[in-house]
Amino acid sequence: MRYCLNKPAMIKNLILSLLFCTGTTAWAQDTIAFTLKQSYPFLQQDANIIQNSVTLTEFYEKLYQLKKLRKNPVHILQIGDSHIQADILSGTVRKLLQLEFGNAGRGLIFPGRVGRTNESGTITSSSSGLWDAKRIIYTNQPLPIGIGAMTIQTEQAGNTIKLRVNPGELNYSFNKMTFLFEKDLSSYNLVIKDSIGQQIAYVGPYTFETPNISRVWLPYSISQAELQTLQSTNLQKQFTLYGINLENGKPGVLYHSTGGNGAKVKHYIEATAFAEQTKELSPDLIIISLGTNEAIEYPYVDPRFTDQLDTFISQLKQHNPLAKFLLTIPMEFLQKENAKKSGCGNYAQQIN
Structure with a gap:
């Protein structure tokens, strides 16, 4: 067509x-x-x-200029629940936008398998050693939640995370990595190795960058990396990871997605580090795809839902004052083989 x-x-x-x-x-x-x-x-x-599509005019203009001039990336962030954690809808939109406007990289990833859950089909992760994990829905457990809607932590030096971007229609090899992690005196350093085990970069807690952020430019593009924790002082006791942004330095679309199985709007509000860390992705457009897990509780309808959504948007706007927002309504689903029991329509009306 x-x-x-x-x-x-x-x-x-x-x-x-x-x-x-x-x-x-x-x-x-x-x-x-x-x-x-x-x-x-x-x-x-x-x-x-x-x-109210007129509010997106500036975003459309950025896409248009990207297509015409092939300069400067356009950043999109989609936030959601299990549908987005699995990266099926978001992955399809990412691929089609990048095929049309250019591929600036895979964008935000989280090594879900290290946290004993599912992850995007565009990546594969594994680990050695012991890693604790916390998902966004468990707000009463230790570990803060950041941009990945999940957090992993190790207290063992020498532990590793292996990351690979899987081959596909788009090449997601990368030469820039942005780490969102707990960066303080108690945090381990991080050694980055390529696929043959050669050390190519180093991440330490002492930089002049924004707290909890380290940006690393690699000497060449890679599609696989090993991250190893390294203790260089007696004060270093742990490494806590919130997410990693993978880029290739080319003009195009960076389509970030983050989601948590079972996540509701209230969970993102309670995630102490989430909204603040979104600014490090510089989103031009923020897409919010939530409401499905609230609708599962139908016929109960949470009277606080609209207020919670307003609060969450306000949190995001505080850290991303120039970003535009697009809210999608929850997808329909079957519950006990009876679609009529779904509350998606009710919550869709509230979002509208």
């Missing part, structure tokens, strides 16, 4: 098409043509509407 982007209004239809895997055709002067291959007859395309 052929599609054209004008400056910049038609891009909003592209965003809709990608988020809901539909196709639309539009024509205008000063356009960029492309083809969206996938469309499904059971999708109600007329129901896919972005309300």
